Amino acid sequence: MKRIIPPVKGxxxxxxEQMALRNWLYSTVRAVSESxxxxxxxxxxxxxxxxxxxxxxxxxxKKQSYVFTDRGGDEITLRPELTPSLARMIAAxxxxxxxxxxxxxxxxFWRYERPGRGRSREFFQWNIDMLGANxxxxxxxxxxxxxxxxxxxxxxxxxxxxxxNNRGLMDTEFDKLGIKPEKKADVxxxxxxxxxxxxxxxxxxxxxxxxxxxxxxGLKSILEDRERWxxxxxxxxxxxxxxxxxxxxxxxxxxxxxxxxxxxxxxVFEAFDISGGVRRSILGGGRYDNLLRDVGGEPLPAxxxxxxxxxxxxxxxxxxxxxxxxxxxxxxxxxxxxxxxLMESISLAADMRLNGLKVVCYPEAAKLPKQxxxxxxxxxxxxxxxxxxxxxxxKVTVKNLSNGTQETIDRSKVSESINxxxxxx
RNA sequence: GUGCCUGUAGCUCAAUGGCAGAGUCCCUGACUGUGGAUCAGGUUGUUGUGGGUUCGACCCCCAUCAGGCACCCCA
Numbered sequence: 001m002k003r004i005i006p007p008v009k010g011x012x013x014x015x016x017e018q019m020a021l022r023n024w025l026y027s028t029v030r031a032v033s034e035s036x037x038x039x040x041x042x043x044x045x046x047x048x049x050x051x052x053x054x055x056x057x058x059x060x061x062k063k064q065s066y067v068f069t070d071r072g073g074d075e076i077t078l079r080p081e082l083t084p085s086l087a088r089m090i091a092a093x094x095x096x097x098x099x100x101x102x103x104x105x106x107x108x109f110w111r112y113e114r115p116g117r118g119r120s121r122e123f124f125q126w127n128i129d130m131l132g133a134n135x136x137x138x139x140x141x142x143x144x145x146x147x148x149x150x151x152x153x154x155x156x157x158x159x160x161x162x163x164x165n166n167r168g169l170m171d172t173e174f175d176k177l178g179i180k181p182e183k184k185a186d187v188x189x190x191x192x193x194x195x196x197x198x199x200x201x202x203x204x205x206x207x208x209x210x211x212x213x214x215x216x217x218g219l220k221s222i223l224e225d226r227e228r229w230x231x232x233x234x235x236x237x238x239x240x241x242x243x244x245x246x247x248x249x250x251x252x253x254x255x256x257x258x259x260x261x262x263x264x265x266x267x268v269f270e271a272f273d274i275s276g277g278v279r280r281s282i283l284g285g286g287r288y289d290n291l292l293r294d295v296g297g298e299p300l301p302a303x304x305x306x307x308x309x310x311x312x313x314x315x316x317x318x319x320x321x322x323x324x325x326x327x328x329x330x331x332x333x334x335x336x337x338x339x340x341x342l343m344e345s346i347s348l349a350a351d352m353r354l355n356g357l358k359v360v361c362y363p364e365a366a367k368l369p370k371q372x373x374x375x376x377x378x379x380x381x382x383x384x385x386x387x388x389x390x391x392x393x394x395k396v397t398v399k400n401l402s403n404g405t406q407e408t409i410d411r412s413k414v415s416e417s418i419n420x421x422x423x424x425x
Numbered sequence: 426g427u428g429c430c431u432g433u434a435g436c437u438c439a440a441u442g443g444c445a446g447a448g449u450c451c452c453u454g455a456c457u458g459u460g461g462a463u464c465a466g467g468u469u470g471u472u473g474u475g476g477g478u479u480c481g482a483c484c485c486c487c488a489u490c491a492g493g494c495a496c497c498c499c500a
Contacts, residue, residue: 006490006491009491064498064499081500111499111500113498113499114426114497114498115492116492116493116494117493117494119499259500270500281500283500284500306500308500335458335459337458367457367458367459368458368459368460369456369458369459369460370460371459371460372459372460372461373459373460373461374460375460376460376461377460377461380460383459383460385458385459387458388458389458397458397459399459399460401460401461404459404460404461406459
């Protein structure tokens, strides 16, 4: 084999089969987003480094971003996330937009990470946000959208769950334990790591951070108490709204969910695949009421979440929930019997297209078995044949590939016959 | 970034220092106007790459690249 230049590490090639899946995911995301009245939008794929330096974590900017200097000497970044672009664009038109703004987006992002199972350097991400609405009911809508998506792709509550927590509640609980404000970030990080470490190492870590024995015991009892959400008015309203929306079975309170440290201020949530032994994160988000103010806009409450395409595709594939998508967009093949009849076939195909059918015409006269085999492998459902007999009598043979039956009929009745076959499914 | 495992035909994999193979796919024919099934025949390789050891390397050693798994990090 000749040497083929390899693709860039961490990128994926989208052959038609994978492209069909990507588009299917996109269309599902679109359907769910639009059912809640969200508008599609997008930002540039290239942004200045400054945009992320302002508010994203150092890790994301310094180690995980693709940064290059363009010919004009500016530092440019391939966008690693969408929220800073959202904040920038909202802030620029803060006085003319109609609030609350409900926007969604599906596009490519880049992060220079170590590629592995469920992780690539170039990926697609669904982002959906509501800005200008405060309150637990808005948070509930966002969680409901996530649940509606899980349901739309066929994941049951037994396979996927959305775990919800509230930063405000945790803050109050930390206060009760006497954890000082300057320690809260460390403790949040500790909570975030709990699921990933063994119990012993986690407790050692807690002591290193400076928790006393009684604080550690208090923290553990908070993290094991699944009813403490009742102490939070916001969470109480959120769960009530989710019940009314009909998605409560997908949602649970989980005090272990903290979600990094950056811009989240209230409700935080994360959806996991729980069908296997390992909890895999499908999507995550929460309320970030300070971001607009932090990037120089007027204060504006906001809530949203993001979902990468890689993990969800992997999960759906493992659970065999991916739909069988047609290989060829055209279900009809017109065969070419002989060189003399080539124009006859091309003309028939053109006719069928005028009737609104998606049609492929074989490009040359080849042996019929070969052409039928092509139709079969391309997943086509109807094959048309014009041989000398049909050409002389103005007829066409229509074969239904799913059951092997065929009939020879007047050319004028062909499209009707095809439609009947395609409808029969 | 760290450790372990893997890399052989388009694909899935054999070959334990001695002639590189099988299944599948593909092509041809059985079937000169009909796909899937069956049967027969045929093509397919710088064994990831570069060095080294050896009379001789897919096999052993070193390096490198790529992929997988577990950490680390992150969401």
